[in-house]
Amino acid sequence: MNPLRRFFRTPEAVAGAIILAALCAMALAAPLFFPGDPQAIAGPALLPPFQDWSLPLGTDRLGRDVLAELFHGARTSLAVGLAAAATALAVGAIVGTVAGFAGGGVDEVLMRITDAFQTVPSFLLALAFVSVVGPSLGVVVAAIALGAWTGPARVARAEVLSIRERDFVAGARVIGMHPLEIAFREVLPNALPPVLALSSVIVAAAILTEAALSFLGLGDPNRVTWGGMIAEGRAVLRTAPFLSIIPGVALVLTVLGVYLAGEGVVETTAVRRSLS
Amino acid sequence: MSSPLLAVSGLTKRYRRGGKTIAAVDDVSFDIEPGETLALAGPSGSGKSTIARLLLRLIEPDAGRVEFEGGDFLSLNGAALRAQRARLQMVFQDPLAAFNPRASVARVLDDPLRIHGIASRKERPRRIAALLERVGLSADLAGRAIHEISGGQRQRVAIARAIATKPSLIVLDEAVSALDVSVRRQILQLLLDLQREERIAYLFISHDLGVISAIAHRVVILDAGRTAESGDARAVIDAPQSAIGKALVAAAPKLNRTSKDSDAADRQ
Amino acid sequence: MTALLSIRDLTVTYRRDGSEVAALKHVSLDVAAGERLAIIGESGSGKSTLALAIAGLLPASARIGGRIDWFLRSPSSWGAKAPPSVLPDISPSRGEIALSSPPSPISKVAGRDPTAKLPISPLEGEMSGRTEGGLMERDAQKSAAKPTHIPLGGRDIGFVFQDPSASLDPVMAVGEQIAEVAHAHLGLTWSQSYARAKTLLERVRLPDPDAALRAFPHQLSGGQKQRVAIAAAIAAGPKLLIADEATSALDTIVQAEIVALIRQLVAEDGMTLLFVSHDIALAAELAERIAVCRHGELVELGATAQIIASPRHAYTRALLDAHLGLDAEPLLERAGASR
Numbered sequence: 092m093n094p095l096r097r098f099f100r101t102p103e104a105v106a107g108a109i110i111l112a113a114l115c116a117m118a119l120a121a122p123l124f125f126p127g128d129p130q131a132i133a134g135p136a137l138l139p140p141f142q143d144w145s146l147p148l149g150t151d152r153l154g155r156d157v158l159a160e161l162f163h164g165a166r167t168s169l170a171v172g173l174a175a176a177a178t179a180l181a182v183g184a185i186v187g188t189v190a191g192f193a194g195g196g197v198d199e200v201l202m203r204i205t206d207a208f209q210t211v212p213s214f215l216l217a218l219a220f221v222s223v224v225g226p227s228l229g230v231v232v233a234a235i236a237l238g239a240w241t242g243p244a245r246v247a248r249a250e251v252l253s254i255r256e257r258d259f260v261a262g263a264r265v266i267g268m269h270p271l272e273i274a275f276r277e278v279l280p281n282a283l284p285p286v287l288a289l290s291s292v293i294v295a296a297a298i299l300t301e302a303a304l305s306f307l308g309l310g311d312p313n314r315v316t317w318g319g320m321i322a323e324g325r326a327v328l329r330t331a332p333f334l335s336i337i338p339g340v341a342l343v344l345t346v347l348g349v350y351l352a353g354e355g356v357v358e359t360t361a362v363r364r365s366l367s
Numbered sequence: 368m369s370s371p372l373l374a375v376s377g378l379t380k381r382y383r384r385g386g387k388t389i390a391a392v393d394d395v396s397f398d399i400e401p402g403e404t405l406a407l408a409g410p411s412g413s414g415k416s417t418i419a420r421l422l423l424r425l426i427e428p429d430a431g432r433v434e435f436e437g438g439d440f441l442s443l444n445g446a447a448l449r450a451q452r453a454r455l456q457m458v459f460q461d462p463l464a465a466f467n468p469r470a471s472v473a474r475v476l477d478d479p480l481r482i483h484g485i486a487s488r489k490e491r492p493r494r495i496a497a498l499l500e501r502v503g504l505s506a507d508l509a510g511r512a513i514h515e516i517s518g519g520q521r522q523r524v525a526i527a528r529a530i531a532t533k534p535s536l537i538v539l540d541e542a543v544s545a546l547d548v549s550v551r552r553q554i555l556q557l558l559l560d561l562q563r564e565e566r567i568a569y570l571f572i573s574h575d576l577g578v579i580s581a582i583a584h585r586v587v588i589l590d591a592g593r594t595a596e597s598g599d600a601r602a603v604i605d606a607p608q609s610a611i612g613k614a615l616v617a618a619a620p621k622l623n624r625t626s627k628d629s630d631a632a633d634r635q
Numbered sequence: 636m637t638a639l640l641s642i643r644d645l646t647v648t649y650r651r652d653g654s655e656v657a658a659l660k661h662v663s664l665d666v667a668a669g670e671r672l673a674i675i676g677e678s679g680s681g682k683s684t685l686a687l688a689i690a691g692l693l694p695a696s697a698r699i700g701g702r703i704d705w706f707l708r709s710p711s712s713w714g715a716k717a718p719p720s721v722l723p724d725i726s727p728s729r730g731e732i733a734l735s736s737p738p739s740p741i742s743k744v745a746g747r748d749p750t751a752k753l754p755i756s757p758l759e760g761e762m763s764g765r766t767e768g769g770l771m772e773r774d775a776q777k778s779a780a781k782p783t784h785i786p787l788g789g790r791d792i793g794f795v796f797q798d799p800s801a802s803l804d805p806v807m808a809v810g811e812q813i814a815e816v817a818h819a820h821l822g823l824t825w826s827q828s829y830a831r832a833k834t835l836l837e838r839v840r841l842p843d844p845d846a847a848l849r850a851f852p853h854q855l856s857g858g859q860k861q862r863v864a865i866a867a868a869i870a871a872g873p874k875l876l877i878a879d880e881a882t883s884a885l886d887t888i889v890q891a892e893i894v895a896l897i898r899q900l901v902a903e904d905g906m907t908l909l910f911v912s913h914d915i916a917l918a919a920e921l922a923e924r925i926a927v928c929r930h931g932e933l934v935e936l937g938a939t940a941q942i943i944a945s946p947r948h949a950y951t952r953a954l955l956d957a958h959l960g961l962d963a964e965p966l967l968e969r970a971g972a973s974r
Contacts, residue, residue, distance in 0.1 A: 258464040261425050265457045266479040266528065267449035277467050411857065411886040518678065547677035547913060548957040555959075555966055574886040577959040581966045604961055618891035619961050620916035624943055 097359050104355020110348025117165040125159035129315050133159070137331050151323055151334050161341060164317040167228075167310075168345060172298035174232045179239035179293055184279060184286050186240065187247025191282075192255055192274040202248070205241045213238020217300055221309045228311045235300045239293050243286045250282035291353020295346040302342055317342050370437060371398035372535055372568050373422075378431035380417055391417045392428070393592040401535060402566040406583035406600060408576060408615060414592040415572045419540045422570070423457050424448060436535060453483045453532035460541035462521035466513045472499070472524055473509040479531040498527040502557060519550035523557065530561060538570045543578060555582050576619045580604045588612045637706065639668040639875060639907050640689065644701035647684050647693060658684040660931045661701070668706075668874070671901060671908040673922035673939075675915050675954070681931035686879045686911045690792050705791075793868030793906075797880040799860035803852040809863050810836070810848030816870045835866040839896060858889035862896065869900060876901060877909040882917070894921055915954050919943050927951050 098104050121129075133146060133156040140149040140157070148157040190201040208216070217234035224230045254260065255278060263273045304310050305318030317338040324334025380392040392414040399405045407415045420426045422433060424440070433440040435455060443451055459465035466475050476495045480486045486494045496506035502523040508516060516524070522542065529537050539558070543551045559582060561567055571583055579586055579600060586604070587597040588611060595609035607613045647659040659681045666672055666689075676682040687693050689703060796802040804812055813835055814828035823831060829848065836844040839862040852860055861881060868876060878897060882890040898921060901908045912918045918925055918939075925942045927935040927950065935948040946952045 258459045258461065259467045261420075261423075262457070262459065262465045262528075263467075263478070264425060265423050265452060266532070267452035267482050268478065269449065269482075280469055281467070410888045548915070548954060548959075549677065552957045552959070552966075559966055574888075575959075576887070577961055580961055581959045614888050616961060618887040620887075620891075620914060620920055621962065622916040622919060622943060622955065622958055622960050624955065 098355050101355055101358060103351045104358070107348045107351025107353070107355055110344055111352050114165055114169060114345055114348060117162050118169050121159075121162035121166050125156070125162055127159075129159040129163040130155060137327065139331070140333055140337070148337055149331075149333060151320075151331075152327060157320075157334065157337060160315045160320055161317075161337060163315040164320060164338060165341070165345075167314045167316045168298050168301060168342070171228065171232055171235070171301040171316075172294050172345075172349070175235035175239065175297040175301070176290055176294040178232060178236035179297070180243050180286060180290060182236065183240040183243025183245075184247045184283065187244040187249075187286070188251050188274050188279045188282065190244070191248040191251030192270070192278055198248075201244075205244050208238070209241040211238075213296075214300060214303065217304060218307070218309065221304060226304075226309050226311055228314065231301060231304060231309075231311060234304070235297045238300075239297060242293070243289055246289060247279075247282050247286045250285055251278055254278050254281050288353075288357045291350050291357070294353070295349045298342070298345055298349070371434075372401045372403075372436065373399040373570075374432070374434040375418075375422070376432045378418065378421060378433065379429050380414075380421055380426065381429050390592045392421065395431075395587075395589070395592070395594055397587050397594075397597065399536065399568050399570060402562060402568055403585070404562065404569040404571050404583045406571045406573060406579040406586040407589060408573060408579055408586055409589035409595075409611065410574060410615070412591070413589040413611075415574075415589055416540055417592075418589075419457065419538045419570070419572055422538060423452075423455065450483070453479070454534050455536050455538070456529035456532065456534040457538040457540065458522070458525045458529050458542040460544055462518065462525045462545075463514065465525055466521070468514065470513050471509070472511050472513060472516065475513065475524060475528055476509070476531060479528060483532050485532065494531075498531055499524075501530070501561075502527040503553075519546060519554065522546060522550075522554055526554075526557065526561070530565070530567070533565070534567060536568045536570065538572070540572045541574070542571075544573065544575065551578070558582065574615075576604055576615050588615065637668050639666050639706060641665045641704045641706070642685075642689070642701070643704070645685070645688060645703065646700040647681075647688055648698040648700075649694075650696055650698070655698075657931050658697075659688065662928075662931075662933045664926060664933060664936065666875075666907060666909065669905055669907055670924060671898075671910065671922045673910045673912060673918035673925045674928060675912055675918045675925060676928035677913055677954075679930065680928040682911050682913075682928045683879055684931075685928065686794075686877050686909060689875075689909065690794050690877055692794065791874035793870075793873035793876045795861070795864050795868045795876070795878045795881040797883050799857065799864040800852065802864055803860060803867075805852055807851070808848065809850050809852065809855070813863070813867050813870055816867060821871060831870070832866070835870060836863070838869075838900065839863070839866045856889075858885055858893060861885065861889075861893055865893075865896065865900070869904065869906070872904055873906060875907045875909065877911070879911045880913065881910075883913065890917070897921070914958075915943075916958050916960060927954070 099108075132154040134143065134150050134154050136150060136152055136154040138146055138150040138154075141147065142149065146156050146158070148161065151157060151160070186201055186205065190198040190205075213235075216238040217231075220234040220237055221230055224234075251274075260273060260277060263277045268277070301310065301316065302318030302321070305316040306322040308319075308322065310316045310319050320338040321335045321342075324331065324336075324338075328335055375398070376396040378392055378395045379390060381388050381390045383389075395414070395418060397405065407418060409415050417426070421428050422440075424443075428441070431441075435451070438451075440451070440455075473492070473495055476498055477491055480491050480494055481488075492509070495509050499506050499508055504520060504523050504527070508520065508524075513521065513524070525542075543554050546554060555578065558569065562569065569582075571579065573579055583600040585598065586600040588595045588603065588607070588609060590609070590611040595611045596603060596607065603612060604616060607616050642662060642664045645659055645662045645664075646657065648655050648657050650656075662681075662685060664685075674682045674685055684693070684697075688699065693699065803809070807815075810829060810832045813832035814825065817823045817828035817831045818825055821828075821831075833844050833848055836847050841847040841859060841862055847855070847859075847863070852863070855863065865881075876897070881897070882893045885893060894917065897908065897910070900906070908922075910918060910921055915925070919942070922939055925935075925937065925939050926933055927942070927948065929950050935942065935946065935951045937947070942951060943955065946955060
């Protein structure tokens with residue numbers, strides 16, 4: 092109750108939460124409002140927005156309903172963004188915890204692998220991975236996570252290095268707890284807050300990376316994505332700029348919303364930590 | 368009397384600091400008999416806490432032997448070490464730092480029972496309640512979070528956790544130093560009751576000779592990692608031989624209550 | 636003996652998650668100039684809150700009722716030779732200290748009549764007449780904006796905290812931390828400030844004052860750090876030295892040394908000492924009078940000998956009985972011990 096109230100006291104967090112809520116509503120309502128295939132032809136091609144109220148945002152080059160595409164695109168963007176970020180955070184937290192807790196050679200090997208991943212630009216990594224394996228939703232998620240797990244891993248390791256020296260970890264060893272249980276049940280949960288603080292940035296970056304992959308034609312071809320819509324509109328940028336602008340604005344708002352809401356959560360938990 | 372519960376000999380731990388090697392613990396030897404309280408006293412930096420951590424295998428010594436319950440404790444590893452830990456427990460100075468900040472009282476007490484297979488999942492809540500009552504707490508406390516209870520209650524929970532596995536030796540590292548005086552006395556009384564009833568031996572680490580004189584049978588006084596003197600607690604405190612022993616006795620705050628003085632005279 | 640300060644009906648309330656917790660309830664207490672007064676009690680007794688209230692260091696969220704009146708002698712004693720005292724740099728209320736020259740409206744008042752009772756509240760940094768009788772919110776920003784209204788501004792109070800590791804700046808050389816106080820608040824040049832810092836380090840008996848000037852806090856032991864904190868606290872010769880559990884984190888031997896040091900410094904400089912402790916025996920060794928706090932109330936106040944030998948309040952008696960000295964009755968039944 093109290094943290095919630097504190098969260099809603101910051102205007103940025105409220106703005107972020109509203110944007111995210113609208114986005115989630117769009118994603119959830121997509122099959123309700125637009126039950127058919129969003130990629131089906133719905134009217135005349137290149138109908139500008141606000142002309143025909145059955146197609147409020149107009150149609151694209153092939154006469155597909157832009158609003159329907161936007162709603163279904165929200166599903167893909169959110170799903171890929173959240174899944175990729177969750178994968179990256181989970182992998183990063185586990186690698187960081189094992190490296191920090193085990194120390195020695197294990198730490199050395201894991202951190203050099205992390206270095207290797209970090210030196211390659213994450214977008215190139217994603218691009219290469221999708222090009223080799225082939226585009227599908229799962230592959231795109233994995234590709235994005237591949238470049239995003241190193242940050243959480245480093246933060247988790249640093250946190251674990253300080254937590255493992257604390258008395259309660261010694262206490263867990265004294266009662267004979269297995270090292271793996273100590274690492275994942277005692278240490279990891281206490282190392283998570285600063286790692287989770289990265290989530291807003293990672294989700295936002297994942298959504299952008301997904302859009303960029305789709306823009307380059309490496310998204311899942313069976314799904315509407317905002318990146319794909321922008322790419323589609325690029326061909327008629329001069330005559331029908333709205334085809335690129337509408338999904339572009341949606342993308343910007345989404346990233347902004349994720350970031351603001353995430354910062355709000357971090358702020359709230361930070362206050363709570365300093366209070367306790 | 369034939370074989371001690373714990374026999375420590377030649378225990379040494381060195382640290383490298385700025386190119387120099389410093390012995391935090393330097394060739395320390397002592398024994399603890401079953402059911403006995405041995406105190407380790409000394410100023411900060413004398414190696415008391417390092418000895419505690421060495422005995423619990425939280426850090427490894429550079430030299431020395433530790434025989435516990437007739438076996439070589441330092442040679443144990445992995446599962447064998449974890450199993451034997453049930454017999455050698457520890458209570459830390461700061462009970463808030465010694466528990467996972469997210470844990471509840473129930474979880475703190477559930478862990479040792481589960482890890483050492485002492486009670487089945489169904490039986491454990493009853494055992495936890497019994498442990499809480501054993502250390503003078505209400506069984507209702509089980510559902511509370513560690514940070515919600517008072518410092519004295521936390522230290523009782525720490526003792527309950529330590530006795531959950533029926534140990535023969537508990538290392539108490541400044542276990543009463545952070546407590547209020549009235550609470551401190553109650554905790555010491557609890558420790559003595561447990562010792563009498565369960566024949567637990569204590570290694571009682573403290574810089575406070577007043578507390579040591581109240582509960583220890585024997586004392587080892589350390590100075591800069593070495594044994595300065597050792598012997599019967601009362602005898603050492605009444606007539607310290609080493610410089611550090613004299614300094615510790617001189618530094619202890621004394622209450623000159625006329626009534627107490629006559630008591631002391633009566634005892635002589 | 637003249638009073639240094641008089642506390643009347645002091646009530647301090649902290650707000651925590653919506654509910655209000657009274658840390659001090661209607662405490663009244665006079666502190667005589669030059670005395671050594673110990674405030675003892677267990678955790679939650681309000682002893683530290685009382686010390687912080689006197690020093691004007693309570694957090695802004697605390698609600699303060701009642702009054703603290705100071706009786707200051709003529710400010711001529713604050714003259715150029717005896718530098719005005721300042722709070723050490725470690726004080727959170729550092730921002731309030733802006734006075735470097737004595738002539739302030741208030742010190743002029745004092746100058747007219749050296750014995751005048753000054754209705755000055757250090758809590759607010761304003762005339763207590765404005766706040767008298769009612770609750771007041773302390774507002775550090777407001778005080779900082781009107782520095783000339785601060786009669787004491789910490790100039791007469793030195794504060795030593797429990798944990799010197801937390802109260803010293805870890806990335807600043809020890810000498811600089813002390814010298815900065817002198818430089819900023821006494822108007823000394825840097826070389827004079829460093830000379831003063833060195834003298835202070837000698838006075839608190841650090842083994843090698845020249846090396847200590849350049850040392851960083853982490854290079855010093857706990858006892859040495861506390862000596863540095865004391866040097867900073869007395870840097871400007873305060874009238875009142877407050878030691879809040881200043882020896883609790885130290886081992887007995889170092890504790891005894893620090894207590895001896897405080898006793899000597901207080902005697903040499905004619906300071907008034909407020910020694911806050913949970914240890915009644917330690918307090919009895921140092922203080923002339925002892926105030927016993929419990930649950931935010933002052934339960935007993937008396938001369939040390941009376942408190943120790945014939946305590947009037949049951950709680951004081953309980954504290955004395957709970958003390959485990961070297962001569963205390965052993966809890967252990969030694970004869971019946973199982974060996």
